[in-house]
Each structure stands twice: as structure tokens, then as C-alpha cells.
Amino acid sequence: MNTRIHKVALLFIVLLSGCTTIEPYNYGPLKQAAPRSILVLPPMNSSVEVSAPYTYLSTVTKPLAEKGYYVFPVSVVDNFLKENGLPTPAEMNGIALDKIDEIIGADAVLYVHIQDWGQKFLVLSSVSVVQGGLKLVSVKTGKLLWEAPINAQYSPNDNSSGGLLGALVVAVVSQIAGEISDNTPQVARMANNMAFNSAKRGLLNGPYKNVKSSN
Amino acid sequence: MELNKVILCVTVLLLAGCASNKNQYYWGAYEDLVYKTHHTPSEVPPSVQIETLLADIDKAEALGKSVAPGVYAHLGFMYAADGNKELAMQSLIKEKELFPESATFINGIIQRSIPKS
Numbered sequence: 001m002n003t004r005i006h007k008v009a010l011l012f013i014v015l016l017s018g019c020t021t022i023e024p025y026n027y028g029p030l031k032q033a034a035p036r037s038i039l040v041l042p043p044m045n046s047s048v049e050v051s052a053p054y055t056y057l058s059t060v061t062k063p064l065a066e067k068g069y070y071v072f073p074v075s076v077v078d079n080f081l082k083e084n085g086l087p088t089p090a091e092m093n094g095i096a097l098d099k100i101d102e103i104i105g106a107d108a109v110l111y112v113h114i115q116d117w118g119q120k121f122l123v124l125s126s127v128s129v130v131q132g133g134l135k136l137v138s139v140k141t142g143k144l145l146w147e148a149p150i151n152a153q154y155s156p157n158d159n160s161s162g163g164l165l166g167a168l169v170v171a172v173v174s175q176i177a178g179e180i181s182d183n184t185p186q187v188a189r190m191a192n193n194m195a196f197n198s199a200k201r202g203l204l205n206g207p208y209k210n211v212k213s214s215n
Numbered sequence: 216m217e218l219n220k221v222i223l224c225v226t227v228l229l230l231a232g233c234a235s236n237k238n239q240y241y242w243g244a245y246e247d248l249v250y251k252t253h254h255t256p257s258e259v260p261p262s263v264q265i266e267t268l269l270a271d272i273d274k275a276e277a278l279g280k281s282v283a284p285g286v287y288a289h290l291g292f293m294y295a296a297d298g299n300k301e302l303a304m305q306s307l308i309k310e311k312e313l314f315p316e317s318a319t320f321i322n323g324i325i326q327r328s329i330p331k332s
Contacts, residue, residue, distance in 0.1 A: 037316035037317070051254060054250075054254065055250065057249065058246050061249070062283070065239075065283055065285075068239075070314045070316035072288075072320060073292070074285070075248075075292070076288050076292045080324065103320070104320045106320075185250065208239075208284075209239070
């Protein structure tokens with residue numbers, strides 16, 4: 001049990017310290033554009049999981065708004081676009097920027113691409129994966145302001161201490177449990193937290209960021 | 216299995232905890248409602264969403280926190296879906312007051328919903 005806790009601790013150290021070796025992002029274009037409001041379009045999906053775009057969409061408002069940006073209400077926007085003849089995320093992602101400016105009045109658009117998503121059942125374990133990318137684009141100029149990968153995975157049964165049989169039992173139990181509860185929103189939140197709040201490559205604070213509550 | 220659950224909880228708390236303690240906005244059930252709106256809409260008809268969002272707005276006030284961006288617009292959208300145009304309008308206007316960045320979008324929604332005579 002102790003060794004497992006050590007392994008978990010080690011994992012966190014690797015996760016947390018990993019960021020420091022990364023080159024800082026070039027924030028010039030983002031600082032220059034200084035967007036106040038962000039439209040998040042329903043993600044493009046290259047994964048086999050059809051529910052991925054809207055599950056992801058439900059996790060992205062909070063971290064972006066907490067960064068200090070006005071985030072257009074994602075469900076209202078989605079419904080609005082559907083009613084106006086754009087039934088799928090693919091079509092929504094094709095809207096011209098001048099139309100976004102005219103109809104929604106957003107300063108920037110966050111384009112999300114999901115590459116891999118969901119629970120993978122391996123022989124002795126299962127793992128939940130969220131993988132993709134974010135691109136923040138200026139509505140006025142079309143310039144790329146910021147981009148980041150979204151990448152997280154969670155395995156509920158890493159290296160069981162119960163030997164092979166123990167491992168099999170754990171894998172089977174967690175596969176059954178995994179079918180009942182969808183833990184991809186939590187994994188997406190981890191991925192978002194790393195993408196938006198990474199020290200050197202995260203998103204800069206927006207105008208609504210409450211400087212008083214800097215605790 | 217129990218240990219796995221403990222590790223899961225610790226992981227979630229560690230990763231979520233630091234961010235959520237200093238949240239600027241009160242989020243309540245908003246994200247959950249967005250999730251269910253798209254995946255299990257029958258669980259969250261407009262009347263249920265209205266009730267939930269109003270309760271969240273009360274809680275935000277009680278805690279002295281700001282209502283999150285989009286919440287009043289979402290509420291207005293639910294009132295409209297529930298056939299209550301007056302409260303829909305009030306909520307949409309409230310969103311615009313709190314967040315002027317929403318003005319173009321909100322004005323467009325309001326204009327489109329006014330019947331042309």
C-alpha cells in the first residue's frame with residue numbers, strides 16, 4: 001500500500017514539475033488583441049465517441065470564465081445555431097468570422113478538436129482518455145491568439161498489488177463500474193486545468209479576473 | 216477497490232481543489248445542467264432548470280459571490296422554452312447588464328423573438 005502511495009506521489013511530482021521545462025508561450029498576439037469575450041463552439045470530433053463534443057462543452061465554460069473572460073452561454077449558442085440552419089458542430093465550426101462578429105459579437109473564438117476520448121478497456125486495466133487541442137482565434141483579424149493541447153488520462157486500477165488474479169478482478173470490476181458512471185467530464189476538467197492554467201503556456205487572465213481575490 | 220476509490224478521490228481533490236477554492240463565480244449546477252441538456256434532456260425540462268438556476272442565484276447571493284457568465288442567459292432561454300416571455304426578457308436583459316460583452320448576441324435574440332407586424 002505504501003509503495004502505491006509513493007508511486008502516486010511520484011506521478012504528481014512528474015506531472016507538476018513537468019511544466020517547468022517547457023518553453024514559455026509567445027503571448028504577443030494575445031496581448032495585442034486583448035479579447036474580453038470568448039465564443040466556444042461545439043468541438044469537432046475525430047474520436048469514435050459521439051457524445052464527446054457536448055460532454056467537453058459542459059466542462060469548458062468554468063475554467064475560461066474563471067480566467068476572467070466573458071463566455072457566451074454554450075447551450076444557448078448551440079441551440080441558436082441549430083435553429084439557424086447549422087445542425088452539427090462541423091457546420092458551426094465553418095461559420096465565417098465576420099458572421100460571428102455581426103451576430104454574436106465575440107472578440108475571440110475557441111475552436112476545439114477532440115482526437116481521442118473515452119474509456120479504453122485493456123486486458124488488465126481500463127483507462128479514460130481525453131485528448132485533443134484548443135485554438136483561440138481573433139474574430140476581428142483571424143489571427144491565432146493562443147493554442148494548447150488538451151491531454152489527460154485517468155486509470156482507476158494502475159498496478160494492483162493483488163497479483164495477476166487481483167489485477168483481473170480489479171479490471172473487470174472497474175470496467176463494470178465504468179459503464180455506469182461516465183468519468184470523462186472529470187478527466188476533461190483535468191485536461192482543461194492543465195491547458196488553461198499551465199504556468200508558461202496557459203491562457204492569460206482576461207478583464208473580469210478579480211484581482212482582489214488573489215488568494 | 217476501496218483504496219482505488221480513495222486514490223481517485225484524492226486525485227480529484229488535488230487537481231480540482233486548488234482551482235475551486237478561489238472561484239470568482241458561484242457555479243452551482245450550471246455545468247451539470249449543460250451536460251444534461253445535451254445528453255439526458257428528459258431529466259432536465261425547462262421547469263426543472265429554472266428552479267435549479269434560481270436556487271443557484273439565491274445561493275450565490277447568500278455567499279456574496281457573482282453569478283457566473285451565461286447563467287442569466289441560460290435562465291432566460293429556459294423561461295422562453297417554458298413559454299414565459301416576460302421573465303425570459305428580464306433574464307436576458309440581466310445577463311446584458313452584468314456582462315455588456317453579451318449585448319450583440321442578446322439583442323439579436325430579443326429582436327428575432329419579436330413578431331414582425
